[in-house]
Amino acid sequence: MLDSRHLATFHEVVSAGTFSAAARALGCTQPAITQQMRALERSVGMPLFVRAGRRLRLTEAGEALARHTGLILGQLSAAEQQLGALARLHLGRVRICAFPSANATLVPAVIARLLAEHPGIRIELQEDEPPGSLRRVPRGDCDIALAFSYPGFQVGDAAELVEYPLMEDPVTALLPVGHPAARHSAVRLADLASERWIAGCPRCQANLLYACAEQGFAPDVVFATDDNLAVQNLVSVGAGVALMPALVLGFLRHDKVTARPVEPLTHRKIAAYALREHTHLPSIALVLDVLRDVARAHPGT
Template identity: 35%
Template sequence: MLSPWRLRLLTHFESLGTVRAVADALDMSPSSVSQQLTVLEQESRTALFERHGRRIALTPAGVRLAVHAREILRRIETAEADLAEQRSEPVGDVRIASFSSALHALVLPVAARLRSRHPRLRIVATELEPHDSLRALRRGDVDLAIVYDFADGWLPVDDQLHRVRLTSDPVVVVLPADHPLAADGPVELAALAGERWVMDHPGCYLCELVVRLCRRAGFEPVVAGRYGSYSLLLEHVQTGLAVSALPALAVDERYDVAVRELADAPVRTIFAAVPAAPAPQPAVRVVLRELTARGAAI
């Protein structure tokens, strides 16, 4: 009979790619990992690995078994969580992948709220962009992914995943506090044609979106800085040296900047995604319910 423990080692190997990486992740020795994978191969009576010098790789049969293993392990976790819920309350780790502004506005507040209500339930958060979050969810590396979609075909459709709408988030203009337009109502982007801009890195969705909006307004933005961190971006605006456009949830209230509505602003919808089957574990359902309530409040 196949051992669930060794099946879990197989899924780690399929995700991480090397025996040493699996050993480091699980605090084991490489020789112990190799030994357990060899036993799994014997249990399966199938060639799961092929050797390339001192390295091993999965055969097609090994890849297929890894897919089955993730489903088997997920069902075992569901059964264990159901039993735990019958005994007392939701327990265990709920692994969430999310983009940064949703971590700040949704995930961390929910984690803090649940800590007092369900002390044996723990949220383990990882910052990932939506496409990477969905890949991690499909692999079984996380239990829940928080993603956004501007309804423009950017985010792939996957029938194996179930989406739950959390909230909507418009793009806003971020200005220095003493900017001439800081006290006005909605801002027309064309009014900022002569400004210097700070943006995300080229190739990132938000950067490309802002550039498209500026071009649609009739100008090419002059870029004064590019940052992968919204904190640095907001700090740059705070100095008075540039302007920016960000989703509203990305604007941290600790920075002394002016936030104004953008005329005809694009709006992104924020979703939580979970596997369509099997049904989410009880702990995941509790977290999803709290995320939905938090999103509705926002």
């Protein structure tokens, strides 16, 4: 195994032409240079220099090593600079996989802050609903997954992952403008038992069924779609009512739809997930911290 310190000294000896000149350039003694070159020759297994008067001449092995030494030292220097930049958060890549409403709200706020404060951090974005997003982390497809879960339901198989709670996202009732229940500041879920319902994504539909069962009725689900705009359009024309997380309404609100808090209050938990060993990497730790700050400042928290 070649010692990089010995290679650096060898490079200086080749440039200076003598051990004494290299010692002066490096600010050390000639015996120290001699000792390092002998150690390097032992590693190589053959002589690197022969005497030619007062100067040194490279052997064939020395010439071969000299051809590579500059490149090796240059690559080591570049590696040190890049690692230093990563440690100082001047460089880095973080891959985030999030569900659609997080990609439309939380993630852009995170990216805006990173662009302003750490422009060398590159964010790559993917989209998937849980539990699919969680499975991408152990596979190495992404570094951080944003996922949600409802009361009574597990987020998915997150045994290998560290959970970073971000926020609680209230679930609201969506009613067409003019609906009698919209006259109240909040809507009792049981008062909507006779309504037709429009369900969202599979997890949201499961939460709808669970929440209604807790209030003693089974909802009449006539439409189901994971398109939030389609849900609101269906509500706006009176095709039914729906439950929708407040995070969605933060970026998408139909002008013919009224949103009201639900009683009893229900919410979904939003959290970030990462592998434990990755949370010590500076760029990933930074993004997790910014995610917490952004979520804490969000109006729906």
